[in-house]
Amino acid sequence: xFQTLKLNPMVVLLGVGVIVVLLVIFSVTAPLLSHDIKLExxxxxxxxxxxxxxxxxxxxxxxxxxxGEGKNAPILGEELEAHIAAVLKDxxxxxxxxxxxxxxxxxxxxxxxxxxxxxxAANVRLITEASERVV
Numbered sequence: 001x002f003q004t005l006k007l008n009p010m011v012v013l014l015g016v017g018v019i020v021v022l023l024v025i026f027s028v029t030a031p032l033l034s035h036d037i038k039l040e041x042x043x044x045x046x047x048x049x050x051x052x053x054x055x056x057x058x059x060x061x062x063x064x065x066x067x068g069e070g071k072n073a074p075i076l077g078e079e080l081e082a083h084i085a086a087v088l089k090d091x092x093x094x095x096x097x098x099x100x101x102x103x104x105x106x107x108x109x110x111x112x113x114x115x116x117x118x119x120x121a122a123n124v125r126l127i128t129e130a131s132e133r134v135v
Contacts, residue, residue, distance in 0.1 A: 052095035053087055054127070055080065057112045059101045077115045084119035099127040 056064040062074035065083050075083070087094055096116050100109050116124050 052097050052125075053084065054097050054099055055084075055112060055116055056099045057101065057104055057108060059104060061104070061108050063112060063115075077111075080115055081119040084116060084121060088120045095125065096121040096123070097125045097127050 054066045056066070058064070058074075063077065063080050064072070064074060065080055067083060067087065084096065098109070098112055098116065100112070113124050
């Protein structure tokens, strides 16, 4: 019913030998494939503008901006865009920073950053707190 296949020991030995040689070749060449690019970057002091503009996002998804009369009052996305655009028109080098409550959904953070960029901010930075635990 079933036909048994007889393997010549010499064929098996050659097959194992080829596999061992390939394993050695890949083990030797794999570290060589990682490329390290060594760059000597120019040194320049990091300069922030005097007063960065901070946009805050709380757990409920409310947006806040640290300028104007209603610093502690939530604002709509359109108002946020208008405020940022006005500040950037007067001071184009103003740093824009986004501060987000821990646990806010990623989509809300991205939407806030998109609003800031739509107002004309070329670079948007996230504010984080230093953690004692290093991952």
